[in-house]
Amino acid sequence: EAGVAQSPRYKIIEKRQSVAFWCNPISGHATLYWYQQILGQGPKLLIQFQNNGVVDDSQLPKDRFSAERLKGVDSTLKIQPAKLEDSAVYLCASSFRTNEKLFFGSGTQLSVL
Amino acid sequence: SQQGEEDPQALSIQEGENATMNCSYKTSINNLQWYRQNSGRGLVHLILIRSNEREKHSGRLRVTLDTSKKSSSLLITASRAADTASYFCATEEGDSSYKLIFGSGTRLLVRP
Numbered sequence: 001e002a003g004v005a006q007s008p009r010y011k012i013i014e015k016r017q018s019v020a021f022w023c024n025p026i027s028g029h030a031t032l033y034w035y036q037q038i039l040g041q042g043p044k045l046l047i048q049f050q051n052n053g054v055v056d057d058s059q060l061p062k063d064r065f066s067a068e069r070l071k072g073v074d075s076t077l078k079i080q081p082a083k084l085e086d087s088a089v090y091l092c093a094s095s096f097r098t099n100e101k102l103f104f105g106s107g108t109q110l111s112v113l
Numbered sequence: 114s115q116q117g118e119e120d121p122q123a124l125s126i127q128e129g130e131n132a133t134m135n136c137s138y139k140t141s142i143n144n145l146q147w148y149r150q151n152s153g154r155g156l157v158h159l160i161l162i163r164s165n166e167r168e169k170h171s172g173r174l175r176v177t178l179d180t181s182k183k184s185s186s187l188l189i190t191a192s193r194a195a196d197t198a199s200y201f202c203a204t205e206e207g208d209s210s211y212k213l214i215f216g217s218g219t220r221l222l223v224r225p
C-alpha cells in the first residue's frame with residue numbers, strides 16, 4: 001500500500017514570499033489533515049477535510065494560510081505571505097475513518113529567513 | 114488547546130531496560146492513540162485504545178488506559194537503540210470527536 005506522499009521535502013524562502021505544499025493521501029482515505037509541527041513541540045492541527053469539505057480550520061491563520069482539497073483527493077496548503085514564525089514542519093496525514101489511525105507523510109520542512 | 118500531555122518530557126535509558134511514558138488528558142474520550150516519530154520523519158501509529166478497554170498489547174508495547182484518572186501509559190519492554198524517538202499521545206478535543214489533538218511528546222533515548 002502506497003503511503004501519504006508530500007512534496008517538497010524541504011523549502012527555504014524569505015519572509016513575505018509565498019509557498020505551497022502538496023499532499024496525496026492514501027487511496028480511499030476520506031479524511032485528510034494538515035498539521036504544523038514547530039521544533040520540540042507536538043503537531044498542531046491546522047485544517048481537517050472530510051472528502052472535499054472542511055471539518056475544522058479553527059487554528060488556521062486565515063489571513064495568510066489557505067488550503068484546498070479539490071475532488072476530495074489531493075490537497076494543497078499555501079502560505080502567503082510567510083512570516084519567520086511559520087518555520088516548521090508541515091505534516092499531511094490521512095485516515096480511513098475520522099481520527100482513527102492516522103497515516104502521516106514525511107512532511108515538508110519550511111525555513112523562513 | 115492542549116488535551117493530552119506526556120510525562121516525562123525526556124527519558125534516557127540503557128538498551129534492554131523498560132521505558133514507561135505517561136499521558137494525561139482533560140476531558141472524556143472515545144479513544145486514545147500513541148504515535149512514534151523518528152527524527153526528521155513523519156509520525157507512525159503505534160496503538161489505539163478505546164475508552165472501554167483497559168489494556169492493549171502490540172509486540173513489545175503495552176498500553177494501559179485509566180479513564181477514572183484520565184491517564185494512559187505506554188510501556189516499551191526490552192528497549193533497543195532503534196526505539197530512540199519521540200512518542201506522542203493523541204486524543205479528541207473535548208466534545209469534538211473529530212478533532213485529534215497531540216501532546217508535546219516524550220523524547221526517548223536508548224543508549225547502546
